[in-house]
Each structure stands twice: as structure tokens, then as C-alpha cells.
Amino acid sequence: GTICAAQRTGQERLVRTSLVIANWKLNGDAELLKSFAEHFHQSEIQQHIGVAICPPAVYLKTADVLLNAIGVKVGGQNCSEFEQGAYTGEISAQMLADSGCRYVLIGHSERRALFAESDAVMAGKVQQAQAAGLTPVLCIGETLEQREAGELEQVIEQQLSSACKEVDFENLVIAYEPVWAIGTGKTATPAQAQDVHRLIRNWVATKAPEAAQKIQILYGGSVKADNATELFSQADIDGGLIGGASLDTEQFAAICQAANVKKDS
Ligand code: PGA
Numbered sequence: 001g002t003i004c005a006a007q008r009t010g011q012e013r014l015v016r017t018s019l020v021i022a023n024w025k026l027n028g029d030a031e032l033l034k035s036f037a038e039h040f041h042q043s044e045i046q047q048h049i050g051v052a053i054c055p056p057a058v059y060l061k062t063a064d065v066l067l068n069a070i071g072v073k074v075g076g077q078n079c080s081e082f083e084q085g086a087y088t089g090e091i092s093a094q095m096l097a098d099s100g101c102r103y104v105l106i107g108h109s110e111r112r113a114l115f116a117e118s119d120a121v122m123a124g125k126v127q128q129a130q131a132a133g134l135t136p137v138l139c140i141g142e143t144l145e146q147r148e149a150g151e152l153e154q155v156i157e158q159q160l161s162s163a164c165k166e167v168d169f170e171n172l173v174i175a176y177e178p179v180w181a182i183g184t185g186k187t188a189t190p191a192q193a194q195d196v197h198r199l200i201r202n203w204v205a206t207k208a209p210e211a212a213q214k215i216q217i218l219y220g221g222s223v224k225a226d227n228a229t230e231l232f233s234q235a236d237i238d239g240g241l242i243g244g245a246s247l248d249t250e251q252f253a254a255i256c257q258a259a260n261v262k263k264d265s
Contacts, residue, residue, distance in 0.1 A: 018232065018259035019050035019173065019216045019239040021075060021137060022246030023105060028055050030062050035249045037066040045256045046071040049239070050216075052103050053246075057091055064100025075103030075137065078111060081124030083131075093125075093132035104129045105241075107163060108139045109179045119162035130168055137173040137241065138163055139220070140200075144180035153199060160203055169211035173218060174200055175241040181221025183243060190230045190237075193219045197236035225251050228258035235263060 024032075036053060040046055052073035055063050063074045076099075080090035096104055106129060107122040122138065129136035140159040142152050156176075164172075176196050178188050188196075197217045205212035219231050220241030231237055239259045246252045 015263065016214060016216055016238045017050055018261070019052070019218060020252075020256045020259045021052045021103065021105075021175075021218065021239075021241050022054060022252055023077065023108070023220075023241055023243050024053070024055045024246060025077070025110070025243060026056065027247055028059065030059060032247070032249070033059060033063050033066050036072070036252075037070065039249050039253050040067070040072050041070050043253055043256075044071075045253065045260060048260050049256060051256055054103070054105055057096075057099075060096070060099040060101060068100050073102040074100050075105065076101050076134075077105050077108070079104045079106070079125055079129055079134075081121050081128060083128060093128040093134055097132045097134055101134060103137050103173070104134050105175075106136045106138050107159075109141055109177060109182060113179070119159060122159075122163035123165040126163055126167055126172070127165070130171055135171050135173055137175055137218070139175045139177050139241070141177040141179050141182075141221070147178070147180070152196070156196060156199060157203055160200065164207070169204055169208035169215060172211075173216045174204075175218040175220050176200060177220035177241060183222070185222050187222045187224075187227050187231070188219070190234050193231060194234040194236055197234065201236050223255060225254035225258065228255045229261075232259045232261055233263070 052075045053063055054075040054077045067074055076096040079093040079096055084092055106125045111117045126136045142155045146155045181188050200217050201212050204215055216238040218239045218241045219237050223240045223242050224245050242255055
């Protein structure tokens with residue numbers, strides 16, 4: 001009766017493993033990968049939390065050899081919404097998987113703003129990624145104008161619903177990245193970020209109640225070693241997507257250490 005139900009609830013309350021992903025953008029090289037490999041080979045933080053590096057695609061094979069062997073995962077920064085064919089310059093999700101990737105970033109705000117990727121395109125990319133066995137990291141977030149106009153919730157829900165068509169929520173990571181915080185040095189306050197993370201988890205719960213408790217929701221936007229602890233201690237923040245600070249091995253490693261926190265969610 002009551003006791004059994006309580007025990008079951010206890011077991012079902014999973015503490016999510018933290019995940020920290022480096023997004024190198026159009027930066028980095030094989031030397032930087034070597035420096036990461038040496039650092040993580042020694043620190044072994046990746047035994048306690050998930051750590052992944054998304055270098056430019058031409059370095060994926062090198063990353064595969066250096067990092068997968070020591071438990072650091074590898075991801076692509078983008079993939080095609082097409083499976084194959086006459087699409088010059090594109091890289092398919094399957095090709096990323098063949099190159100040793102576990103993750104792929106989808107819909108980063110730079111892709112949306114600078115390369116005109118629409119929400120409709122995101123849905124195709126998420127589907128391609130999952131079909132290839134990758135875990136898509138769907139990036140969403142509002143601009144400052146949208147936040148100030150009171151459109152935050154609407155924008156987040158719109159981005160989620162248009163990108164998550166026929167998606168398996170059991171194999172998805174969501175990254176909340178307020179556009180005004182990316183590369184600007186302005187971080188969302190831990191409370192501001194937590195509010196949106198909770199909104200996202202609640203939205204997922206309306207589609208997939210069980211997956212909602214397990215899904216990792218990462219914060220991104222000017223995360224540094226000195227603000228990571230406070231952000232990662234929030235109940236619904238399960239790690240980070242790190243741009244600028246991921247180009248410095250020591251700083252990125254310190255951010256990973258900050259994500260190694262135990263929370264009862
Ligand atoms: P930033 O970038 O850490 O340099 O703000 C984050 C991102 O774009 O993923």
C-alpha cells in the first residue's frame with residue numbers, strides 16, 4: 001500500500017547526471033584537442049559527469065581517437081536536415097556518428113541568426129540526428145527584445161514545439177541559451193535561468209512525463225569558472241554549453257568540476 005508507493009516514488013526520483021559540453025565554434029585545432037586529452041586523462045572528471053567536446057568537423061576524427069578512449073564524448077556543431085544527396089557542403093548526422101560523435105548541436109542561435117536556419121529546419125535536423133543514433137542538443141533562447149516585450153514563454157514554447165516534431169524525448173538534450181548572454185559576458189542570473197529551465201521541463205512533461213524528469217537541460221551564455229557553481233546548483237540546471245570559456249583547457253576543466261554537484265531534484 002502506502003509504503004510500497006513511497007518506496008517506488010523514492011526509486012523513481014532520479015538524480016540527473018550533469019553534462020558539460022564545449023562548443024568551440026570556428027576555433028581550435030588539433031593542439032587544443034591534445035591539451036584537452038592530457039588534462040582529462042589526468043583529472044578523470046568525466047567518470048563523474050558527462051563531458052563532451054564539439055570541435056569543427058574536420059577535427060572530429062582526431063577528437064574521436066584522443067577523447068573517446070578516455071571517456072570524453074565528441075559532438076558535431078551542426079548536421080544536415082537531409083540524409084544524403086546533392087547538398088554541397090553539408091555533413092549528415094550519420095557521417096557524424098561514423099566519425100565517433102555521440103552528440104550534435106542543433107539550432108544554435110548563431111545558426112539561426114547568421115545562417116537563417118528556421119524552426120522547420122531544426123525539426124528535420126533533430127529527426128536526422130536521432131535516426132543516426134546521435135543525441136541532439138537542441139539550443140533555444142530568447143533575444144533581449146523578446147524578453148523585454150514579455151514574450152519569453154511564448155518564444156521558448158514556440159521553439160520547442162516546432163523543433164520537437166516526432167522526437168524521442170528519451171534521447172534529447174535541451175540547451176537554454178538566452179541570445180543576449182551568448183559571448184556578451186552577461187550571464188542570466190541563476191534565478192532567471194532556473195525559471196526558464198523549469199518552464200522547459202514543464203513543457204517536456206506535457207509531451208513525455210517520464211522523460212521530463214530525466215532530460216538534461218543545460219544552460220549556455222557566458223558561463224565561466226567563477227559563475228558556474230551558482231548556476232549549476234539550481235534544481236533544473238543540469239550542466240552547461242560552454243563557448244568562449246571552453247577554449248581554455250584549465251577554465252573548461254574548472255567548469256566541469258563545478259558541475260559535479262549532487263542535488264536532490
Ligand atoms: P559563450 O557561448 O559561452 O561564449 O557565451 C555559449 C554558446 O554559444 O554556446
